[in-house]
Amino acid sequence: MSTSFTPVVVGSAAPDTPAPATPRGVAHRGGSANPSVAALQQRFGNAVQQVDVVWGETNIVVGHDQLLEIVRWLHDDPGQRYDYLSDVTAVEYRDPERPLEVVWHLRSLPFRRFLRLKVRLARGAAVLEVPSVWSVYKGADWLERECFDMFGIRFAGHPDLRRILMWEQYKEGFPLRKDFPLRGRFSRSEQLRQALAANPEARYSKEELSIADAFEDLPDDMRRRLTAGEKTGE
């Protein structure tokens, strides 16, 4: 892992684009799409299944299998430079026929672009699974864990796919799914009994409590300071 850090200047790659301002008179539908879409269509062809411009933001639906490839290209390509994954989430619609959608919000700081990627997951699949983008964005780690925790969507390739908000022994299901009752599936006393049975200190793994494993990944100066005996958090 590189320890050098070059600051990203917002808009530096596209000096001609206007500085951001509160948009006015934006149409609900239609308008010019994000220029990355044309580049994507040219490179990946039919993998881009649908393009919508909603309130001036571009949403594209891509194929399940090409997702990781597309995200990696958007991140790496010098003409795109989507360097910030701001959210990973999912949507389940009230219409039981409509597929679940997993949503990635990508932002390109150098080009001042925003792109929303969606993958549709067919109903009735035994396992809801999409590829993890953790290998491209390390920040996807907790976002994907939250999405798994709330929707039960598995992210193939995630290094540590555990619940993050609910406790790990939580047995009631996935709270943001439409078939999940608002008050949970168990009675209040049973919920409380299960919650109190948990040892509050047992939920943290050794990796979370210790930075020893991450020592090699730390920046040079921090490694020097830690080696010299400096304690963090004091």
Add this chain to the structure above:
Amino acid sequence: MGLSRRPDAASVQVTGGGEPWVTTRLDFVVNWARANSLWPMPFGTACCAIEFMATAASRYDLARFGMERQSFSPRQADVLICAGRVPFKLAPVLRRIWQQMPQPKWCISMGACASSGGMFDNYAVVQGIDTIIPVDVYVPGCPPRPEGLMYGILMLQQKVKNERAADKSLRNEMEPDPRSQLYIPPSVIDELSEPFGNSVHQTRSGL
């Protein structure tokens, strides 16, 4: 009018609990000291904690009630002030903090969420911390104004001043059932958590 003679010892009747004069006076002194130096342990989880901070700050000034020393360690605290909603994931933490506090100890449940779950009648939030730990004073409000919290504190001081040192049962720890870790029966918890008001008519989502 007036006393025509000094009451002699035989005519003085000890009423009530039958405790001798020394004990009641000792109670008074002990309770006076306790009530006026309650050290709060703030357990702030939500917006009520902001009001609690406002109460502790200079304008409302909790120090007037002997509470200027905020104890952020449960082992040196007298009052647990639970300010804010408590999710189920936090329930064992709150229980443990309460168990770490030495006797004598009291608990103020500040705000609607801590007292009853408030508007969060959902899968994640404990429906009243009295299902986890015993509570002395409930302060209603969403969040309560500092005046409300101070009124609750004054009520707690009244309660402390009326305690009797001879009554050992006041200082009994409530031991939870070792199997279920609940200290009140499950049926009571279900009854306490039963939704009321508009909440009853709320539809359950989905199938």
